[in-house]
Amino acid sequence: MPRSLMAQGARRSITIAVQKITNNGTLDIWNEQSNVGERVFFPNLWEGLIERDWMGNQGPVPGLATEWKRIDDKTIELKLRPGVKFHNGDEMTAEDVVFSFSDERVFAGTKPSNGTTLYEENFKPQTAKELPAVVPGVARRLWPALRGVEAVDKYTVRFHNATPDVTLEGRLYAFGSQITSKRAWDEAATYAIWAAKPVTTGAYRVEEFRPDVSLTLVAFDEYWGGRPPLERIRFVEVPEVAGRVNGLLSGEYDFACDLPPDQIAAVQAAPGLEVQSSTIWNHRITTFNTQNEVLRDPLVRRAMTHSIDRQAIVDALWGGQTVVPAGLQFESFRTADMFVEGWSVPEYNPELARDLLKQAGYKGDVIPYRLLNNYYTNQTPSAQILVEMWKQTGLNVEIQMKENWGQIHDPEGTKGVRDWSASNTINDPITPLVVQFGPNGEAQQKRDWSNAEVNQLAAVMETSTDRAVRKKAFARMLEICEREDPAYTVLHQNAVFTGVKSELKWKAAPAFAMDFRPSNWKL
Amino acid sequence: MPKFILAKLARAFLTIMMVMTFAFIVLRLSGDPAQVLLGPDAPLDAVIAFRERWGLNDPIWKQYLAYLTQIMRLDFGVSMRSQTPAINLVLERVPATLALTIPALILKLGIGIPAGVYAALHRGSLADRGVIMLSIFGFTIPSFVLGLVLVLIFAVSLTWLPSGGQDTYWHAVLPIITLSIGGIGILARFSRSAMIEVLGQPYIRTAMSKGLPWRDVVWKHALPNAAVPIVTLVGFMVGALIAGAVVVESIFAWPGVGRLIVISVANRDLAVVQALLLVIAASMVIANLLVDVAYGLLDPRLRSKRAAH
Numbered sequence: 001m002p003r004s005l006m007a008q009g010a011r012r013s014i015t016i017a018v019q020k021i022t023n024n025g026t027l028d029i030w031n032e033q034s035n036v037g038e039r040v041f042f043p044n045l046w047e048g049l050i051e052r053d054w055m056g057n058q059g060p061v062p063g064l065a066t067e068w069k070r071i072d073d074k075t076i077e078l079k080l081r082p083g084v085k086f087h088n089g090d091e092m093t094a095e096d097v098v099f100s101f102s103d104e105r106v107f108a109g110t111k112p113s114n115g116t117t118l119y120e121e122n123f124k125p126q127t128a129k130e131l132p133a134v135v136p137g138v139a140r141r142l143w144p145a146l147r148g149v150e151a152v153d154k155y156t157v158r159f160h161n162a163t164p165d166v167t168l169e170g171r172l173y174a175f176g177s178q179i180t181s182k183r184a185w186d187e188a189a190t191y192a193i194w195a196a197k198p199v200t201t202g203a204y205r206v207e208e209f210r211p212d213v214s215l216t217l218v219a220f221d222e223y224w225g226g227r228p229p230l231e232r233i234r235f236v237e238v239p240e241v242a243g244r245v246n247g248l249l250s251g252e253y254d255f256a257c258d259l260p261p262d263q264i265a266a267v268q269a270a271p272g273l274e275v276q277s278s279t280i281w282n283h284r285i286t287t288f289n290t291q292n293e294v295l296r297d298p299l300v301r302r303a304m305t306h307s308i309d310r311q312a313i314v315d316a317l318w319g320g321q322t323v324v325p326a327g328l329q330f331e332s333f334r335t336a337d338m339f340v341e342g343w344s345v346p347e348y349n350p351e352l353a354r355d356l357l358k359q360a361g362y363k364g365d366v367i368p369y370r371l372l373n374n375y376y377t378n379q380t381p382s383a384q385i386l387v388e389m390w391k392q393t394g395l396n397v398e399i400q401m402k403e404n405w406g407q408i409h410d411p412e413g414t415k416g417v418r419d420w421s422a423s424n425t426i427n428d429p430i431t432p433l434v435v436q437f438g439p440n441g442e443a444q445q446k447r448d449w450s451n452a453e454v455n456q457l458a459a460v461m462e463t464s465t466d467r468a469v470r471k472k473a474f475a476r477m478l479e480i481c482e483r484e485d486p487a488y489t490v491l492h493q494n495a496v497f498t499g500v501k502s503e504l505k506w507k508a509a510p511a512f513a514m515d516f517r518p519s520n521w522k523l
Numbered sequence: 524m525p526k527f528i529l530a531k532l533a534r535a536f537l538t539i540m541m542v543m544t545f546a547f548i549v550l551r552l553s554g555d556p557a558q559v560l561l562g563p564d565a566p567l568d569a570v571i572a573f574r575e576r577w578g579l580n581d582p583i584w585k586q587y588l589a590y591l592t593q594i595m596r597l598d599f600g601v602s603m604r605s606q607t608p609a610i611n612l613v614l615e616r617v618p619a620t621l622a623l624t625i626p627a628l629i630l631k632l633g634i635g636i637p638a639g640v641y642a643a644l645h646r647g648s649l650a651d652r653g654v655i656m657l658s659i660f661g662f663t664i665p666s667f668v669l670g671l672v673l674v675l676i677f678a679v680s681l682t683w684l685p686s687g688g689q690d691t692y693w694h695a696v697l698p699i700i701t702l703s704i705g706g707i708g709i710l711a712r713f714s715r716s717a718m719i720e721v722l723g724q725p726y727i728r729t730a731m732s733k734g735l736p737w738r739d740v741v742w743k744h745a746l747p748n749a750a751v752p753i754v755t756l757v758g759f760m761v762g763a764l765i766a767g768a769v770v771v772e773s774i775f776a777w778p779g780v781g782r783l784i785v786i787s788v789a790n791r792d793l794a795v796v797q798a799l800l801l802v803i804a805a806s807m808v809i810a811n812l813l814v815d816v817a818y819g820l821l822d823p824r825l826r827s828k829r830a831a832h
Binding site: 017034110134141190210238240242249250404445 | 553554555556557558559560561562565569570571572575577602604606607671674675678679682685686687689773774775776782783785786790791
């Protein structure tokens with residue numbers, strides 16, 4: 001930076017090239033629950049009462065609330081940070097928190113499970129904005145039993161749940177539970193207008209949003225966490241990898257996100273550039289459909305899980321830059337003492353796989369594999385490798401290329417295996433195992449798979465407050481879902497690669513989120 | 524003439540309706556927008572609510588009738604993605620695309636036709652061979668290869684021009700060149716062969732034997748006759764002004780109609796795709812109408828035929 005600018009306290013602006021800015025074209029946390037959404041929202045724009053420690057162990061840290069305590073198994077009380085300003089200049093108060101979890105903003109009349117709505121007046125819409133159909137469903141997935149939020153006083157709120165829940169704190173820093181200004185919502189003419197420029201408390205505010213083109217965030221100098229270090233952060237959508245890499249090489253972009261592993265060497269070889277890689281709280285998995293006559297037999301599914309040399313995939317396609325995790329577990333579970341030590345993915349054992357197939361009497365019937373073209377990084381080459389590995393043990397898996405998720409889930413025709421990913425969002429094994437494979441998870445809703453014992457254990461996970469009981473239930477769920485009656489098999493942890501100018505002393509978080517707050521920007 | 528125009532308009536209307544119907548059916552049979560837009564992890568109740576909100580549970584004929592009624596009222600519906608009127612999204616993007624395609628068309632016409640005519644008039648010369656070689660290069664190299672090569676040279680190595688985006692006039696230079704190279708090559712080849720064919724006609728010999736200056740032979744007799752097939756080709760190019768830059772817009776991250784097509788088709792954002800197709804089909808049809816009119820102006824024989832009808 002020129003000395004003259006430094007003398008004036010001028011700040012640098014940066015440009016970040018991304019493949020997608022948002023999937024749904026809005027900046028609403030409840031409408032844009034995607035990896036790409038996480039990147040543009042957190043932690044610079046949207047903030048919650050409890051924040052995720054993005055640069056640390058992903059555990060909870062005080063955010064818009066300074067402290068919190070349990071009143072009982074179903075209730076949590078939080079003290080709000082005084083003097084926090086919204087981008088419109090208003091001070092954040094309990095009224096805004098209540099609004100952020102209201103019927104009008106998210107729940108749209110949906111009822112909490114196992115209970116009734118508390119504080120009916122909080123749930124009466126006061127403006128005639130039409131909430132997108134997706135929002136209440138997504139909100140109820142994160143807060144299935146929330147009865148309501150009570151404003152005890154200007155700086156104190158209580159969250160009331162219908163059922164006992166040890167994960168309430170986790171839910172408070174999950175994607176979606178962030179706070180917006182009630183006045184800004186009331187003043188916006190339509191939902192679309194509000195969602196293009198939501199008024200939040202973040203270090204940066206929205207200056208301009210052009211869906212599918214660019215998003216410009218500008219420093220909010222009244223930010224409670226100190227003066228933001230950057231003047232402007234501009235995300236630009238550059239769909240082609242070559243475009244992002246070339247823009248980084250030519251110096252137009254300061255960051256190029258979503259680099260595939262095969263581009264790492266090219267960027268690292270360029271002077272003044274580096275690639276930061278980080279594994280994220282998301283595992284790539286392959287799921288089974290037990291409606292399929294062949295896959296109905298757990299022995300065949302078990303054979304499939306033992307046929308995969310996962311480390312070979314990680315080495316060949318990811319350059320060894322990611323890891324094979326301990327089943328559907330995340331390191332973040334350790335912060336809640338819910339990590340099952342000694343658990344691992346099924347061992348790579350082709351002999352065992354052949355033996356299991358023999359026991360199952362498998363005759364080489366075709367198992368369809370509905371596949372999207374690289375929706376996930378390296379998805380297609382991974383699938384090709386998997387098919388070859390399965391072939392080595394005698395499994396006849398046939399790839400069927402599909403164009404979109406609608407075609408993947410089309411009930412017409414025979415399903416077999418398909419790709420998916422599983423995210424940990426609240427540092428508790430409830431995500432992803434219960435949320436994705438429990439009785440209300442998509443796997444069971446789509447009739448891919450179900451297991452009565454897993455459903456009983458899921459209820460224990462959701463309602464028990466005894467950590468030991470929950471951990472035992474979780475360990476048993478892993479045994480069933482990954483060994484006895486496989487619902488899925490974990491392939492590897494996902495990772496993201498960001499090309500960045502080496503002069504910028506910035507660190508990538510183990511997440512899609514990019515932290516540009518004062519603590520992570522030193523020039 | 525009015526009868527001719529009316530017949531053309533009726534045909535244009537029918538073409539547009541067929542395009543719209545085809546698009547309506549294909550889009551609905553090739554993926555559930557609720558599942559596509561909400562993604563792989565969407566809760567079932569959210570998918571159900573989405574389908575109800577957008578009438579996706581109705582029988583397809585009912586959806587089609589509702590759609591036709593809407594179109595007749597010039598209501599193109601609302602984007603499922605952004606909850607804003609679909610036609611606004613489309614019209615917002617048209618200027619950005621025209622900012623690339625119109626200059627590219629001018630380059631194609633301004634370089635391609637003169638180069639082809641010059642090559643034909645100097646058939647067999649070094650210049651002729653040069654034009655042939657360059658035109659083959661122009662129309663055989665795919666735009667996604669050419670675009671990337673140009674970026675590597677002018678943006679990465681020389682850093683003279685930006686590699687992508689739409690911030691300044693300079694950002695348009697490489698996309699315009701990429702878009703125009705292929706068209707220049709095609710027009711040069713086409714103009715050359717059209718001129719060579721015309722120059723071999725008996726009326727050219729007659730004109731020359733009458734003692735007309737060579738310049739008059741070329742301008743008054745050869746060029747107008749060679750123009751008819753060239754106009755057909757130019758008609759296609761004019762018709763592609765709105766939708767002809769899909770690949771180039773993706774390479775250069777240029778936020779035009781092409782990018783919107785890719786995004787809205789991928790997301791099955793039905794109203795936007797339909798509005799896009801309507802605008803694109805209308806531009807094609809209008810271009811065809813203009814070509815028909817131009818034929819009449821260029822070729823008196825066609826005028827008299829129509830009059831006889």
